[in-house]
Amino acid sequence: MPKPPENICEKSLSEVDTLEAEKLWIEKYRPQKLNEIVGQQEIMNRLQSFIEKKSLPHLLFAGPAGTGKTTAALCIARELFGEGWRQNLLELNASDERGIDTIRTKVKDYARTRPIGDVPYKIILLDESDALTSDAQHALRRTMEMFTHSTRFILDCNFSSRIIEPIQSRCAIFRFRRLSDKEIEHMLKRIARGEKLTLTPDAIKVIIYVSEGDMRHAINVLQAAAALKKKVDEKAVYEVSATAKPEEVKQMLELSLSGKFEEARKKLHELLIDRGLAGEDILDQVHREIFNLQIPERAKVELVDKVGEFSFRVTQGANERIQLEAMLAHFGLVGRPES
Numbered sequence: 001m002p003k004p005p006e007n008i009c010e011k012s013l014s015e016v017d018t019l020e021a022e023k024l025w026i027e028k029y030r031p032q033k034l035n036e037i038v039g040q041q042e043i044m045n046r047l048q049s050f051i052e053k054k055s056l057p058h059l060l061f062a063g064p065a066g067t068g069k070t071t072a073a074l075c076i077a078r079e080l081f082g083e084g085w086r087q088n089l090l091e092l093n094a095s096d097e098r099g100i101d102t103i104r105t106k107v108k109d110y111a112r113t114r115p116i117g118d119v120p121y122k123i124i125l126l127d128e129s130d131a132l133t134s135d136a137q138h139a140l141r142r143t144m145e146m147f148t149h150s151t152r153f154i155l156d157c158n159f160s161s162r163i164i165e166p167i168q169s170r171c172a173i174f175r176f177r178r179l180s181d182k183e184i185e186h187m188l189k190r191i192a193r194g195e196k197l198t199l200t201p202d203a204i205k206v207i208i209y210v211s212e213g214d215m216r217h218a219i220n221v222l223q224a225a226a227a228l229k230k231k232v233d234e235k236a237v238y239e240v241s242a243t244a245k246p247e248e249v250k251q252m253l254e255l256s257l258s259g260k261f262e263e264a265r266k267k268l269h270e271l272l273i274d275r276g277l278a279g280e281d282i283l284d285q286v287h288r289e290i291f292n293l294q295i296p297e298r299a300k301v302e303l304v305d306k307v308g309e310f311s312f313r314v315t316q317g318a319n320e321r322i323q324l325e326a327m328l329a330h331f332g333l334v335g336r337p338e339s
């Protein structure tokens with residue numbers, strides 16, 4: 001009989017180690033309890049009181065990406081059900097399975113079975129529920145009613161306006177905010193301690209700038225920058241985040257406004273071609289920088305209006321380089337002193 005390989009156990013252990021090391025930090029540092037979630041304090045207080053009373057209404061979590069909605073839903077299940085929480089939670093991603101059939105079959109089948117443990121209901125978490133078709137939402141509304149005694153729904157979405165009114169009125173609605181600079185900084189430092197990284201204050205500032213209140217984005221940028229070396233500085237963050245320095249964008253704008261079109265265009269090519277940044281991202285940064293320019297309000301209005309127009313053209317598939325150059329050319333006209 002062939003001997004079983006002796007090192008099998010050792011091997012799988014080291015595989016586990018590698019897996020652990022390679023794990024995405026957004027998962028490794030995902031809060032496990034409501035009180036570990038950074039920010040969203042009022043929401044957390046209210047959710048906590050539901051858990052203490054073991055009485056949960058249907059919930060609708062709305063807000064921008066990476067702000068803790070799915071995390072909060074998972075924490076609720078964990079705290080409410082304890083050990084067996086996985087058996088009492090069905091997670092569905094509505095944008096993969098957006099049809100009416102999913103709601104009819106999967107949700108109904110699950111909602112029919114009895115909860116395990118002493119809490120009299122189970123939880124169905126519908127991620128990205130604003131991607132559900134209107135028909136599916138109407139089917140969901142009936143299902144919610146039919147199984148209220150045995151099931152609670154937590155609906156996550158980015159835009160609550162895309163959820164039909166009858167569902168909204170059956171849920172307690174919680175609006176998640178983008179995370180503040182301080183809150184992002186707090187989390188970055190928590191991870192830096194955990195990973196024994198040196199994180200310079202400049203690097204923190206840049207991560208805050210590029211993430212725009214999205215904690216998932218902030219953590220991913222940190223992990224990518226830390227893959228280069230254990231000391232994360234401003235340069236490392238710029239390298240991985242495909243973002244221009246705000247000063248560079250500002251300089252490009254000032255050049256174009258003062259009529260130095262050729263120089264502004266050169267700056268644009270540096271960002272677009274040499275550095276490979278996406279046109280849409282540059283437009284986004286131009287939009288942000290306009291508000292830091294020392295120009296009359298009237299001129300800002302004109303610039304923002306134009307950015308809107310060019311941004312639309314780019315998203316519709318027009319050539320980025322031509323559109324961005326045209327925008328800079330137009331800015332030159334706005335900046336021209338009145339004759």
Ligand SMILES: Nc1ncnc2c1ncn2[C@@H]1O[C@H](COP(=O)(O)OP(=O)(O)OP(=O)(O)O)[C@@H](O)[C@H]1O
Pocket residue numbers: 025026027029030031036037038039040063064065066067068069070071072128156157158179187215216217219
């Ligand atoms: N408030 C927060 N506190 C701590 N970590 C957070 C917070 N929000 C997000 N994160 C981190 O970002 C990751 C993604 O968060 P989550 O899945 O909760 O986002 P979401 O709000 O559901 O976003 P989406 O709208 O894209 O589904 C989490 O795994 C966690 O690591």
Ligand SMILES: [Mg+2]
Pocket residue numbers: 069070071127128156
């Ligand atoms: Mg989510």
